[in-house]
Amino acid sequence: MISLRRLPNHERDESSVLFLRRHWIEVVKIILIMIVLLAIPVVFYVFLSDNGADWTAYWGQFGVLLFSVYSAFCIAILMTMFTDYYLDTWIVTTNRIINIEQRGLFSRVVSELHLNQIQDVTAETQGFLPTILSYGNVYIQTAGAKERFIFKMVNDPEIVKRKVTELVEQDKRRHGDASR
């Protein structure tokens, strides 16, 4: 597990300031998908029962096995979607930004960027729900090998942008500006 007190390549005098994940609306989407998926066999059952299906004969046994396998795969798929959401994180410390991107189950990208390499920070909120619920993207323009980090669908992007900008200014005063 990752500990905020023992980050990978932990530097001296470094402390975590922000720990970000995508907005909880992603979890609501997963829950809605779960409800729809689990409602499908119920609809089939009601439809077939209304049309005279005999569940005491073969189809009772076959149906039970089908339902069980279907539910297990639905749970496995939903767990995978939630794991993907849960493990996508952005950690902003006093010295750097760590971008951890989980892509499905078998692909994970971890990149880090020192604050004094940041050239520009932009917050974007686009759409009805993002405006009402206050979530959006934060774009970090860098001078590094990876030109742009994106904090996707984070809560209060304006506040995140302000905080990152403050940390960048403080770091550049300490270590100089490597963004030019």
Added chain:
Amino acid sequence: MIFPIYYLLIAYGILMAMAGLFIIFNLYHILMFGLENFKTAFVVLLYLGATLGIAYMSYVLITQFDWSGEIILSDLIRSIIPSIL
């Protein structure tokens, strides 16, 4: 075509093992890469709870039936057609 009905249980076991593997991979990822805090512990408990829930529900449903008989494939197909049509 006639075959013992427990053949379905073998196919069922294989499919459930595949689903179980995916669930284990998910648990592994959360334990390995999740943040050390209460939320992660809660997520792990949720995953375990969902897995046990599915296993228990499957057990209760499957033990209702007698799996020692035989199944005639044509009867199986014929029995569902009136419900669909």
